[in-house]
Amino acid sequence: MPEETSLKKVIPGKESTLPNPYSKDFDRSEDSLSISLSDYNLAEKHRLKYGRLACSPSLLMARRVVGLLMALTALAGVVAPYHPLAKPTLMILLWIPLLAISIAPSFIAAERGMTALVLRSSLWKEEAIEKGVRRDMMAEPGMDRIKAGLNDVRLHNATAAILAAVSILLLILAAGLEPNGLAYNLVLLITLTSSLALSFHAIFTTDSIRKLGDELPYLVLHSPTHHPMKLDTILGDLIYAHLDPDHSLLWNTWESKLPKSLLPGVDKKQARERLLYLLHLNSRGDLNDEETMSELKEFIKPMAIEELLFDDKAPFNWVKIQRLISHARAWQVEVFDLLDRLQNDLLAGTTSITQNPWRMDMALADRCSNRTGHLFIALNNQTLHDRHLRVEVIVPGGMPENQEHRFELRSCPGPEGAVKITDPLVEDALDWMPKYLEKGVILWIGVAWNENVRGRRNVQVILRDDDGNILGSRIIKTKVLVGESNLSRQRLKRMLKARSKGENPLPLVEFTTATS
Numbered sequence: 210m211p212e213e214t215s216l217k218k219v220i221p222g223k224e225s226t227l228p229n230p231y232s233k234d235f236d237r238s239e240d241s242l243s244i245s246l247s248d249y250n251l252a253e254k255h256r257l258k259y260g261r262l263a264c265s266p267s268l269l270m271a272r273r274v275v276g277l278l279m280a281l282t283a284l285a286g287v288v289a290p291y292h293p294l295a296k297p298t299l300m301i302l303l304w305i306p307l308l309a310i311s312i313a314p315s316f317i318a319a320e321r322g323m324t325a326l327v328l329r330s331s332l333w334k335e336e337a338i339e340k341g342v343r344r345d346m347m348a349e350p351g352m353d354r355i356k357a358g359l360n361d362v363r364l365h366n367a368t369a370a371i372l373a374a375v376s377i378l379l380l381i382l383a384a385g386l387e388p389n390g391l392a393y394n395l396v397l398l399i400t401l402t403s404s405l406a407l408s409f410h411a412i413f414t415t416d417s418i419r420k421l422g423d424e425l426p427y428l429v430l431h432s433p434t435h436h437p438m439k440l441d442t443i444l445g446d447l448i449y450a451h452l453d454p455d456h457s458l459l460w461n462t463w464e465s466k467l468p469k470s471l472l473p474g475v476d477k478k479q480a481r482e483r484l485l486y487l488l489h490l491n492s493r494g495d496l497n498d499e500e501t502m503s504e505l506k507e508f509i510k511p512m513a514i515e516e517l518l519f520d521d522k523a524p525f526n527w528v529k530i531q532r533l534i535s536h537a538r539a540w541q542v543e544v545f546d547l548l549d550r551l552q553n554d555l556l557a558g559t560t561s562i563t564q565n566p567w568r569m570d571m572a573l574a575d576r577c578s579n580r581t582g583h584l585f586i587a588l589n590n591q592t593l594h595d596r597h598l599r600v601e602v603i604v605p606g607g608m609p610e611n612q613e614h615r616f617e618l619r620s621c622p623g624p625e626g627a628v629k630i631t632d633p634l635v636e637d638a639l640d641w642m643p644k645y646l647e648k649g650v651i652l653w654i655g656v657a658w659n660e661n662v663r664g665r666r667n668v669q670v671i672l673r674d675d676d677g678n679i680l681g682s683r684i685i686k687t688k689v690l691v692g693e694s695n696l697s698r699q700r701l702k703r704m705l706k707a708r709s710k711g712e713n714p715l716p717l718v719e720f721t722t723a724t725s
Contacts, residue, residue, distance in 0.1 A: 242335055249328040252321045260318035260422020269415055272311040272369075276408030279304055279376055283401040290388035297384040297397075301377060308373045311411075316366040318421045323359055325426070329455070339462065349454030351431055358430040362421065365414040372407040376400050416701055424711065425529070427453040428536060429704050439616060440651040442478050444485040444534065447544055451537045459524045470513035476647070480508050483643035485534060486548075490639075492531040498716040500631065504639055519715055532711025539703030543572035544651065547587045551645060555638045558627030566592045568623075568649075569672055569681045573656075576688045578696045580658040584685075586670055589649040590618040596674070602654055603669040606662040614652060621648040663689050 262268060282300050330346045332338050346352060379400040386393040420429045431453035440446040445464075452460055467484075468477045484505065491501040505514055518527045525533070538545045547570050554562045561568050568589040574582055590596055595617060602612040621644055630638045656668065666689050672681040690696075 242332075242337055245328055245332060245335070246337055249325060249332060252325040252328060255321040256318055256325050256426065257422055257424070259314040259321065262422070263315035263318050264419050264422050268311060268314065269418065271307065272315075272411045272418070273408060273415065275304065275307045275311050276372075276376075276404045276406070276411060279404035280401045280408065283380075283397045283404060286383070286388075286397045287394050287401075290393065297380045301380050301384065304380070305377060308377070312366065312369050312373060315362070315418050315421060316370065319359065319362045319366055322421065322426060323363065326356065326359065339458065342458065344458065346455060349457075351434055352454050354432050354434075355427045355430045355453060358417075358420070362417050365410070365417055369407060369410055369414075372403050372410060376403045376407065379403065416698065419701075419705055423708060425453075425456060425532075425708075427455050429701075429708065433540065436653055438614070438653055440653055441647075442482055443544070443548070443646045443649070443651050444489070444537075445478075445481050447537045447541065448485070448533050451540050452533070456524065463523075463525045466517065470509050470517050472508055472510060475508045479643045479647045482646045483508065483639070485530070486642055486646065487639065488527065488531050489534050489548075492535060492710060495630070498718050502718045504631070521715060527715055528713050529711050532707050535707030535710055536704055539700055539707055541583065541585070542703075543574060543583070543585050546572050547585060547651065548642075548646075551587070552638055552642060555624065555628055555641050555645075556630060558624070562591070562623040563626060566590075567672065567680050569670070569683060571670055571683055571685055573668060573685050573687050576690055576696065577656075577658075578690045578693045580660070580662060580689055580691065582656050582687060582689075584652075584654045584656050584668060584670075586652040586654065587649060588618055588652070588672070589623075589645055590620050591623045593620055593622060595619050598680070599673045599675070600652060601671040601673065602656070603671070604656050604658070605667060606658050608657045608659060612654065614654070616650060616652075618650055619648045621645060658689050663691055665689075 279300070282303075286297060286300070329338070333342075333344050333346045336343050347356075379396050383393055383396045383400070386396065423429060431451075433451050436450040437446060449457065449460060464481065467481060471477060471480050487496065487501050487504050490496045491498065496504070502514070505518075509517065518530070520526055523529075550570055554568075568587075568591060570587040572585045572587075584602065586600060586602075588598070588600070590598075597615065597617050599613060599615045602614075604610055604612075623645075624636070624641060628636065628638050628641060658666065665686055667684055667686055669682065669684045671679060673679055
């Protein structure tokens with residue numbers, strides 16, 4: 210008996226979904242994400258490669274000199290039009306390769322940098338940078354200035370390319386004209402002008418080109434706009450205040466891993482301050498790599514140090530954290546002056562440490578640009594009890610002229626005498642510094658002056674208790690400037706020097722202690 214075949218009537222439009230031409234294992238969202246990630250990695254590779262090439266001293270020099278040499282040869286064509294070396298055709302063959310070599314790397318690096326920025330922003334939204342973390346990077350405070358800074362570099366490259374193209378086109382035009390004619394001389398003189406403009410433009414925009422090819426691409430472009438008034442953990446808060454929005458969340462992730470790496474009973478805030486201070490001393494040359502590792506093993510599990518500080522692919526490691534510390538110092542040199550004075554007082558056993566119940570130090574830049582400045586006040590309570598204190602800041606001619614801040618200061622009795630920088634038997638300066646940094650307070654107070662104020666000015670700080678009794682008073686002087694002066698350029702030099710530290714190879718050290 211033949212088998213009965215079941216027939217089913219097909220009604221158009223009855224099914225609610227369209228047929229899927231792809232296999233069940235094919236996921237369009239994952240495929241799109243992988244493509245975006247691949248494009249981002251490629252853009253980053255090009256950004257680093259061509260950015261570092263554009264920042265090389267020889268290429269920066271060529272970028273500045275090629276326009277001047279073009280102007281000189283154009284002038285030679287006017288002065289000696291029949292000389293064989295002054296022919297426009299020869300000039301074209303000589304200058305086109307030089308212009309391409311000097312302008313193309315920075316042009317490619319800036320364009321690929323903008324591509325990488327857009328792709329990274331979309332990857333953050335798709336949780337591809339940090340699993341489970343979705344954020345709109347472009348909406349973060351400060352990203353508009355980073356994007357504007359990158360667009361400025363692109364604009365500089367476009368201007369240089371236009372000036373170079375105009376100069377080359379004029380030389381091509383001159384090649385078809387009769388030598389020593391009026392039109393010939395006029396075209397070469399215009400070429401001379403555009404070539405000089407290219408050279409001067411390259412000189413004035415060199416600093417912006419130096420920002421390309423950075424492993425932390427947005428750090429140098431970022432200008433901090435927000436900061437806490439009170440730095441509870443001085444180095445940690447200072448570094449975080451100067452991080453760009455892209456790396457601030459990654460820094461929080463790195464910090465969350467730190468407590469798991471600590472030995473039992475170690476306070477995580479003091480451990481972070483001690484780690485940062487040790488890397489700062491190592492970067493400055495006060496401690497070598499072996500001494501630094503020995504100190505780290507006193508509060509970090511030896512086997513955890515490698516993952517925490519020696520992962521070359523991690524966002525933050527030994528040299529990158531040293532770069533962040535130096536970058537923060539590039540912005541706020543005065544804070545590190547406070548740290549140096551605190552360390553010197555501990556090493557010398559001064560009365561401000563061994564006898565006084567309070568320690569107050571302050572720092573303000575010698576020159577304050579745009580009639581604004583940052584006043585830092587370091588305070589330590591060396592009594593046996595926590596206390597509430599008030600700080601009054603008096604700025605004659607300022608906006609405002611008087612500020613008052615109230616806060617609680619934790620007890621931190623100091624050593625009885627001078628201490629050594631390192632001592633395996635008793636508490637040394639590397640033990641005392643984290644205590645002072647974690648239990649003390651640094652106030653970060655913005656000061657500003659009226660439009661008619663300039664020149665040398667005094668700022669007074671008065672420390673009072675809750676009853677209004679004066680515990681201490683200090684006066685510091687600064688020079689109020691109307692404009693920027695060259696402070697921004699000096700800061701950029703310090704930031705680029707900090708960047709070079711972050712590009713150093715990781716030190717070669719032993720992670721486990723030798724067993725007898």
